[in-house]
Amino acid sequence: MTPQDPPVAARHLRAAIAAIEAEFGADYAANHPELVASLVQSATIEAAVATGHGAHQEALELAQSLTSQICETLLRLKPKFFGG
Numbered sequence: 704m705t706p707q708d709p710p711v712a713a714r715h716l717r718a719a720i721a722a723i724e725a726e727f728g729a730d731y732a733a734n735h736p737e738l739v740a741s742l743v744q745s746a747t748i749e750a751a752v753a754t755g756h757g758a759h760q761e762a763l764e765l766a767q768s769l770t771s772q773i774c775e776t777l778l779r780l781k782p783k784f785f786g787g
Contacts, residue, residue: 715746 709717719742723732732739 711750712743712747715743715750719743719746 716739719739720732722742723735723738724730
């Protein structure tokens with residue numbers, strides 16, 4: 704985030720207000736703060752899930768790479784362990 708970028712929560716808030724007003728008309732968001740809060744919470748959860756999914760994918764790729772390296776090393780060492 705650069706100094707001119709707003710915090711993520713502020714972006715979620717603005718997006719929620721814009722979506723509500725686009726759907727229900729001007730001032731609807733101001734008159735229904737519980738709806739705004741619900742959409743902000745949903746956006747925050749969705750972002751957290753996406754971040755978690757990305758981290759999981761990264762960890763899975765690393766595990767697959769390490770497993771492949773271990774298997775290759777074991778195959779190269781097999782003759783030293785069992786002769787041949």
